[in-house]
Amino acid sequence: xxxxxxxxxxxxxxxxxxxxxxxxxxxxxxxxxxxxxxxxxxxxxxxxxxxxxxxxxxxxxxxxxxxxxxxxxxxxxxxxxxxxxxxxxxxxxxxxxxxxxxxxxxxxxxxxxxxxxxxxxxxxxxxxxxxxxxxxxxxxxxxxxxxxxxxxxxxxxxxxxxxxxxxxxxxxxxxxxxxxxxxxxxxxxxxxxxxxxxxxxxxxxxxxxxxxxxxxxxxxxxxxxxxxxxxxxxxxxxxxxxxxxxxxxxxxxxxxxxxxxxxxxxxxxxxxxxxxxxxxxxxxxxxxxxxxxxxxxxxxxxxxxxxxxxxxxxxxxxxxxxxxxxxxxxxxxxxxxxxxxxxxxxxxxxxxxxxxxxxxxxxxxxxxxxxxxxxxxxxxxxxxxxxxxxxxxxxxxxxxxxxxxxxxxxxxxxxxxxxxxxxxxxxxxxxxxxxxxxxxxxxxxxxxxxxxxxxxxxxxxxxxxxxxxxxxxxxxxxxxxxxxxxxxxxxxxxxxxxxxxxxxxxxxxxxxxxxxxxxxxxxxxxxxxxxxxxxxxxxxxxxxxxxxxxxxxxxxxxxxxxxxxxxxxxxxxxxxxxxxxxxxxxxxxxxxxxxxxxxxxxxxxxxxxxxxxxxxxxxxxxxxxxxxxxxxxxxxxxxxxxxx
Amino acid sequence: xxxxxxxxxxxxxxxxxxxxxxxxxxxxxxxxxxxxxxxxxxxxxxxxxxxxxxxxxxxxxxxxxxxxxxxxxxxxxxxxxxxxxxxxxxxxxxxxxxxxxxxxxxxxxxxxxxxxxxxxxxxxxxxxxxxxxxxxxxxxxxxxxxxxxxxxxxxxxxxxxxxxxxxxxxxxxxxxxxxxxxxxxxxxxxxxxxxxxxxxxxxxxxxxxxxxxxxxxxxxxxxxxxxxxxxxxxxxxxxxxxxxxxxxxxxxxxxxxxxxxxxxxxxxxxxxxxxxxxxxxxxxxxxxxxxxxxxxxxxxxxxxxxxxxxxxxxxxxxxxx
Numbered sequence: 001x002x003x004x005x006x007x008x009x010x011x012x013x014x015x016x017x018x019x020x021x022x023x024x025x026x027x028x029x030x031x032x033x034x035x036x037x038x039x040x041x042x043x044x045x046x047x048x049x050x051x052x053x054x055x056x057x058x059x060x061x062x063x064x065x066x067x068x069x070x071x072x073x074x075x076x077x078x079x080x081x082x083x084x085x086x087x088x089x090x091x092x093x094x095x096x097x098x099x100x101x102x103x104x105x106x107x108x109x110x111x112x113x114x115x116x117x118x119x120x121x122x123x124x125x126x127x128x129x130x131x132x133x134x135x136x137x138x139x140x141x142x143x144x145x146x147x148x149x150x151x152x153x154x155x156x157x158x159x160x161x162x163x164x165x166x167x168x169x170x171x172x173x174x175x176x177x178x179x180x181x182x183x184x185x186x187x188x189x190x191x192x193x194x195x196x197x198x199x200x201x202x203x204x205x206x207x208x209x210x211x212x213x214x215x216x217x218x219x220x221x222x223x224x225x226x227x228x229x230x231x232x233x234x235x236x237x238x239x240x241x242x243x244x245x246x247x248x249x250x251x252x253x254x255x256x257x258x259x260x261x262x263x264x265x266x267x268x269x270x271x272x273x274x275x276x277x278x279x280x281x282x283x284x285x286x287x288x289x290x291x292x293x294x295x296x297x298x299x300x301x302x303x304x305x306x307x308x309x310x311x312x313x314x315x316x317x318x319x320x321x322x323x324x325x326x327x328x329x330x331x332x333x334x335x336x337x338x339x340x341x342x343x344x345x346x347x348x349x350x351x352x353x354x355x356x357x358x359x360x361x362x363x364x365x366x367x368x369x370x371x372x373x374x375x376x377x378x379x380x381x382x383x384x385x386x387x388x389x390x391x392x393x394x395x396x397x398x399x400x401x402x403x404x405x406x407x408x409x410x411x412x413x414x415x416x417x418x419x420x421x422x423x424x425x426x427x428x429x430x431x432x433x434x435x436x437x438x439x440x441x442x443x444x445x446x447x448x449x450x451x452x453x454x455x456x457x458x459x460x461x462x463x464x465x466x467x468x469x470x471x472x473x474x475x476x477x478x479x480x481x482x483x484x485x486x487x488x489x490x491x492x493x494x495x496x497x498x499x500x501x502x503x504x505x506x507x508x509x510x511x512x513x514x515x516x517x518x519x520x521x522x523x524x525x526x527x528x529x530x531x532x533x534x535x536x537x538x539x540x541x542x543x544x545x546x547x548x549x550x551x552x553x554x555x556x557x558x559x560x561x562x563x564x565x566x567x568x569x570x571x572x573x574x575x576x577x578x579x580x581x582x583x584x585x586x587x588x589x590x591x592x593x594x595x596x597x598x599x600x601x602x603x604x605x606x607x608x609x610x611x612x613x614x615x616x617x618x619x620x621x622x623x624x625x626x627x628x629x630x631x632x633x634x635x636x637x638x639x640x641x642x643x644x
Numbered sequence: 645x646x647x648x649x650x651x652x653x654x655x656x657x658x659x660x661x662x663x664x665x666x667x668x669x670x671x672x673x674x675x676x677x678x679x680x681x682x683x684x685x686x687x688x689x690x691x692x693x694x695x696x697x698x699x700x701x702x703x704x705x706x707x708x709x710x711x712x713x714x715x716x717x718x719x720x721x722x723x724x725x726x727x728x729x730x731x732x733x734x735x736x737x738x739x740x741x742x743x744x745x746x747x748x749x750x751x752x753x754x755x756x757x758x759x760x761x762x763x764x765x766x767x768x769x770x771x772x773x774x775x776x777x778x779x780x781x782x783x784x785x786x787x788x789x790x791x792x793x794x795x796x797x798x799x800x801x802x803x804x805x806x807x808x809x810x811x812x813x814x815x816x817x818x819x820x821x822x823x824x825x826x827x828x829x830x831x832x833x834x835x836x837x838x839x840x841x842x843x844x845x846x847x848x849x850x851x852x853x854x855x856x857x858x859x860x861x862x863x864x865x866x867x868x869x870x871x872x873x874x875x876x877x878x879x880x881x882x883x884x885x886x887x888x889x890x891x892x893x894x895x896x897x898x899x900x901x902x903x904x905x906x907x908x909x910x911x912x913x914x915x916x917x918x919x920x921x922x923x924x925x926x927x928x929x930x931x932x933x934x935x936x937x938x939x940x941x942x943x944x945x946x947x948x949x950x951x952x953x954x955x956x957x958x959x960x961x962x963x964x965x
Binding site: 019022023025229231232233234235236240244247248249250252253255272273274275276277278279281282283284287288289290291292294296297298300301302304305306307308309310311312313314315316330331334394421424425427428429430431432433434468469470471472473474475476477478479480481487488489 | 654656683684685686688690693698700701704705706707708709710711714716717718719720721722723724725726728729746747749750927930931933934937938939940942943944945946947949950951952953954955956957958959962963964965
């Protein structure tokens, strides 16, 4: 874990470390936590590495690298024997209660724990206590090292101080007895565009590495050893995966209003607005690809611009989080009424109101399903990991166009901001399915059969031919009012009944046509086995808990819902109806999925495992909770609280 | 094939009140579209909510009747996805200057090549006559229980301040002038505002057709009414910015005229500046072939129905082994 004040290089330091671990052939999972603040408040980045794929963080820390005294206080008790702490001895004299950015709860808890053991309340004594618990402490005089680096490059120490964050990385690599060249390579990759900065950082890492080797010796309980990587791998964040999935899925127009944690996706799209097309395709040889990204004045504009773009036959989307989606409700309703295939990427965060703007939560499942007045068809699709984010982002556009309804791709902060290694994604098998979209030729054919083009023509399936704005030979109308087949206002009761049925019955079509493999991920063998149901980012933690239980001879299944609306009631019931016990794992107060399951299937969940403290679930706490539930110990509703 | 104004009529029953100012606006639009030789499929009329919101249903062009105050973003999205479209926004004063004010201002910052026509009658007609943002302070129209205590917003001045590059005002009962203004607004390269003064015969009993025509103030000599509005162009007024260094002076002149109201109301083009790059131009600076190959024209799938995109370059940036 790397921690420090925001703006002090926590993020870039952690990314360098993570990349270096990737270069060592290891799989990496990164969990990023930060305050709603630009500079000065505490942030941390937890990096987990393993020889096999990892999809979640743990509750404890092996090696804690600190950029300030506050990090030491906040995370000291997460470090478990035989772990270690890297720190600047200058922190030792800091009085815990005098750290201005430390919340009182943490300061009080920390000092009272020290007092109980007869210590005073400075950071030095906190470290003394840590040593007593068998934790290694590694003092690194950051400023002395910075001066040494400054002398070597002939620059002022103030300039060399920019490499302070890589000092802990160099030291970590020494302590972990790993190859410093990997770190140098990672620094080169991150600062590739600025060779002189890269060079200074590499020097910083090497100076710290040598210092640590000279002063700390070997024997740390954890080592970081190289393995041979298999195949081509990428290391990316969830919001990058979504952006890439959108591009592959044909999205060519994206709108957004700045909001955490959604804006990164749009910025990444904008930075990559010019696209390469598949080589060797005759139809693509003479054309180009690009995406227009528009920063709007508010979220009302964001959804409605995207919907406007959709009317031209463009695949378009917008990305937001809870507060933005609240504003989009009206526009969502219009898209539903006009069967407009707009895609909304919805990154949940701690709510309600501004809530926890930079923290995690899954508070908005019910809201995504019900937002906007009235009844209309929509799809709510939830991804469980970063790879699913990619493929589902592309899939969302197919659903939207095939079924002609808005699609909400429901994600969360943990997915947006965590990073993970994966085999490079495969775009060649991503299908583009546009449903009843008519090109100019298609419209001409239709006009040979029909006297005129009717946007909302009543058909057996409920799906009407969709001609884009601007197609020669036809015009059409849209309106938020109830309308006739042509799209003109019509309040006639018979028409109203027909149109309600047309729109709503499409949900049955969705249920029928989407294969179960896209609705549900089921991990398990026997349908009688106790089963966890979950959705979204807890997937990684639950799968790891399942693996640990399996190693101990206990089996559980995981049923991860991806298509949550319309709810795949028949498939769900078939998979869980014989289960000895059903446990629901999700990140909200009331167990929203459990409620929906009961509503849609009548199945009552036996155990709720919930969390709503703004921090994602670790595999350890999920494991403990499932084990408790299986043993019939503890309450039916367990609330998890791990995380700083 | 050249179309007549009547070819732009739809067969939908028009339910505006008899003598509504909207009729003049609709006729002027149909004449303007015919005279510009536009084809129905090229044109999209976007509207918000209210009496003006129904306009698209009465015209035989594409019609997108959107949400209250939101016609601008819908039009923006469609136009940026397909810049070949002739995007015309028809909104009410409450729609565009009340609930949609944020979009009205933001649109000026972008200067997209679209036309925004405001049906400006000072009242919310469809909800039975409440004061709209353009009703003058202190007026008590028929539907109000007491005089209006909010000051009026000035659409012309606001558009100038927001960055609209064409700002004009028309009067719905002077269809001949109005259709010419509409043509100019549509032909203007950039965002055009056309504020259209329009009596509401049912709820605005102050700014009536008779009031605009000055029937209460006959000329002393001829006995004929002296209209309250006058044509800017007949006063030798030049709204056009011929070089960028005169932009501020032309805006100042237009601002000064925009303050005229009451017994002398200017109608015509206040300001026109085609030297400001459109949003489409600005996108083209980054995406070179944007106008030739905009989002709506792009191929997103191969012949075999697979993704047309090659993400290798981006994967290379993320690649770790």
